[in-house]
Amino acid sequence: xxxxxxxxxxxxxxxxxxxxxxxxxxxxxxxxxxxxxxxxxxxxxxxxxxxxxxxxxxxxxxxxxxxxxxxxxxxxxxxxxxxxxxxxxxxxxxxxxxxxxxxxxxxxxxxxxxxxxxxxxxxxxxxxxxxxxxxxxxxxxxxxxxxxxxxxxxxxxxxxxxxxxxxxxxxxxxxxxxxxxxxxxxxxxxxxxxxxxxxxxxxxxxxxxxxxxxxxxxxxxxxxxxxxxxxxxxxxxxxxxxxxxxxxxxxxxxxxxxxxxxxxxxxxxxxxxxxxxxxxxxxxxxxxxxxxxxxxxxxxxxxxxxxxxxxxxxxxxxxxxxxxxxx
Amino acid sequence: xxxxxxxxxxxxxxxxxxxxxxxxxxxxxxxxxxxxxxxxxxxxxxxxxxxxxxxxxxxxxxxxxxxxxxxxxxxxxxxxxxxxxxxxxxxxxxxxxxxxxxxxxxxxxxxxxxxxxxxxxxxxxxxxxxxxxxxxxxxxxxxxxxxxxxxxxxxxxxxxxxxxxxxxxxxxxxxxxxxxxxxxxxxxxxxxxxxxxxxxxxxxxxxxxxxxxxxxxxxxxxxxxxxxxxxxxxxxxxxxxxxxxxxxxxxxxxxxxxxxxx
Numbered sequence: 001x002x003x004x005x006x007x008x009x010x011x012x013x014x015x016x017x018x019x020x021x022x023x024x025x026x027x028x029x030x031x032x033x034x035x036x037x038x039x040x041x042x043x044x045x046x047x048x049x050x051x052x053x054x055x056x057x058x059x060x061x062x063x064x065x066x067x068x069x070x071x072x073x074x075x076x077x078x079x080x081x082x083x084x085x086x087x088x089x090x091x092x093x094x095x096x097x098x099x100x101x102x103x104x105x106x107x108x109x110x111x112x113x114x115x116x117x118x119x120x121x122x123x124x125x126x127x128x129x130x131x132x133x134x135x136x137x138x139x140x141x142x143x144x145x146x147x148x149x150x151x152x153x154x155x156x157x158x159x160x161x162x163x164x165x166x167x168x169x170x171x172x173x174x175x176x177x178x179x180x181x182x183x184x185x186x187x188x189x190x191x192x193x194x195x196x197x198x199x200x201x202x203x204x205x206x207x208x209x210x211x212x213x214x215x216x217x218x219x220x221x222x223x224x225x226x227x228x229x230x231x232x233x234x235x236x237x238x239x240x241x242x243x244x245x246x247x248x249x250x251x252x253x254x255x256x257x258x259x260x261x262x263x264x265x266x267x268x269x270x271x272x273x274x275x276x277x278x279x280x281x282x283x284x285x286x287x288x289x290x291x292x293x294x295x296x297x298x299x300x301x302x303x304x305x306x307x308x309x310x311x312x313x314x315x316x317x318x319x320x321x322x323x324x325x326x327x
Numbered sequence: 328x329x330x331x332x333x334x335x336x337x338x339x340x341x342x343x344x345x346x347x348x349x350x351x352x353x354x355x356x357x358x359x360x361x362x363x364x365x366x367x368x369x370x371x372x373x374x375x376x377x378x379x380x381x382x383x384x385x386x387x388x389x390x391x392x393x394x395x396x397x398x399x400x401x402x403x404x405x406x407x408x409x410x411x412x413x414x415x416x417x418x419x420x421x422x423x424x425x426x427x428x429x430x431x432x433x434x435x436x437x438x439x440x441x442x443x444x445x446x447x448x449x450x451x452x453x454x455x456x457x458x459x460x461x462x463x464x465x466x467x468x469x470x471x472x473x474x475x476x477x478x479x480x481x482x483x484x485x486x487x488x489x490x491x492x493x494x495x496x497x498x499x500x501x502x503x504x505x506x507x508x509x510x511x512x513x514x515x516x517x518x519x520x521x522x523x524x525x526x527x528x529x530x531x532x533x534x535x536x537x538x539x540x541x542x543x544x545x546x547x548x549x550x551x552x553x554x555x556x557x558x559x560x561x562x563x564x565x566x567x568x569x570x571x572x573x574x575x576x577x578x579x580x581x582x583x584x585x586x587x588x589x
Contacts, residue, residue, distance in 0.1 A: 073470065073487070073496055074459075097455075099472045099488070106459030107469070109425060115549030116424050118454035131553060137338075137353060137451055141346045142556045149549035155456070184468045184502075189495040191486075199490030205588075230589070241508075248474070248509040249488050254340050254450055255364050255508055263588045273343050280561060284586050286579060292566060301564035302582050310572025311579070318576045319589065 002035030003091040010049045018096040020163035022156050027057035032125045040084050042077055043069035054170035064175040072183035078107040079178040090150035092130055097155040105153045114151035121160040138277025158202040159260050198233040205232030206261045212268020216245035222312040229319040237269045253278035268308050271296025330373045331440040334390040335363040336399055337451045351555035365446025367513035372506045373444045374407045385409045389434050397529055404524035405516030412438055416534040421545025424456045432464035433537040443503040458505040468498045474509035
């Protein structure tokens with residue numbers, strides 16, 4: 001395997017940051033393997049996305065604005081990525097560890113007879129072989145997997161690498177429509193409940209609320225305000241989700257999402273094992289709780305013991321003042 | 328309609344597990360094996376469809392597990408599944424996602440299906456890649472991350488979660504769907520269900536029964552484990568008791584500045 005292929009997810013006319021993180025890392029991997037970096041951008045606005053991708057170290061940017069990509073779920077993207085992978089020959093295929101990325105990656109892997117691995121937070125290279133490093137069992141152990149197949153698919157966890165601009169050759173290649181494609185998963189409608197909101201999987205800062213919030217309201221007010229002030233996303237513990245205070249898509253933990261933001265702020269969350277496994281790989285963990293003996297105190301970098309209803313709004317205010325003073 | 332639910336057996340989610348520093352493997356002593364919690368949502372979704380569609384709909388659980396997993400699978404039968412298929416073979420050991428999906432697809436095809444329901448991921452491996460791979464091997468659409476699923480004649484109508492809301496998607500049967508926790512809280516087995524489960528069939532299948540054309544297990548794995556290491560230690564940090572909101576905010580802000588996070 002020499003080349004590295006990056007599947008680019010984009011939204012609102014911009015590549016998702018995780019795709020830029022992956023593109024940056026792909027350059028390093030391709031250089032070590034002696035190959036090129038390809039990016040694949042599909043759907044409405046793909047040409048505009050390709051233009052933005054030129055700022056990153058990519059050799060070839062494959063695009064298609066095929067309307068099927070936005071009319072049907074997953075399958076058209078699988079067809080295009082498969083075509084690029086087959087044309088490139090043995091290659092490492094990197095997808096974001098997101099709902100779409102894992103789906104596209106796993107289906108392409110089957111078509112290529114390729115090994116696949118997910119939740120990758122780092123890579124190693126030795127003897128021309130790529131090792132994919134992923135935490136398993138909720139971060140209890142770290143595994144390194146290597147592929148024995150010609151192609152390999154790795155789903156890379158957001159926030160694992162830094163996106164760094166450095167223009168590459170950036171040659172834009174228009175992809176031909178796959179022949180005989182007949183798609184069945186029709187997207188009838190998209191319902192946006194929280195416009196412009198960042199998902200917890202991708203955000204570099206996550207502010208999560210738990211049982212200590214006492215109801216749904218603080219998620220929309222103090223927690224949301226703090227997340228906004230930090231440019232982050234709102235997360236939640238299982239207790240808060242089970243109580244119906246916030247949708248499941250926000251849940252961090254064993255039966256929710258496993259994330260590695262650079263900063264995780266846990267508000268009114270005890271940090272039982274169920275929650276811990278979803279966030280223990282965060283860069284820095286800050287907890288706010290009225291109880292000094294909560295389990296999260298055992299692994300948080302900072303536990304502030306006090307009234308969250310007082311501390312959180314004050315922190316938001318202080319952050320805003322600090323931002324204003326620096327602008 | 329024939330519904331198949333895939334189930335994985337995993338170490339108990341709520342147990343505080345540890346890794347043996349010598350073998351780097353999970354210490355299984357004192358850790359129960361349970362049905363993957365995500366798969367319980369899948370089973371619940373399937374049982375609700377059966378409740379709506381009537382008695383002609385069957386729910387069959389398909390799992391790949393050692394023979395010893397049989398009694399754990401019985402919980403699914405107690406919840407209301409009609410039967411189970413246990414793919415159990417020494418040759419399965421060490422399977423990667425590709426191999427597991429390939430063997431499960433063969434078992435599901437042999438069982439017969441109109442709809443396959445899976446969880447979104449397992450709590451031990453957490454790849455989230457099995458549903459897509461399974462759909463591909465089955466040659467059917469794979470409609471994943473559903474928070475709502477209905478069957479209307481020969482069409483699945485569903486809502487797929489997104490980061491900002493959901494997509495309304497429809498697809499003709501046969502199909503595979505994966506469901507999230509939003510679908511419904513799994514039911515508890517009733518006493519009647521538990522008694523009834525004892526009479527239900529758990530059919531064993533070996534790899535020879537599946538007529539696979541390539542090896543699975545560690546012999547066929549395309550992603551192989553080359554190293555197991557310990558995660559970076561996460562130790563107890565600072566604990567600061569504060570008198571009021573302003574002091575709490577000041578302590579946190581100073582800490583974030585120190586870490587260059589703001």
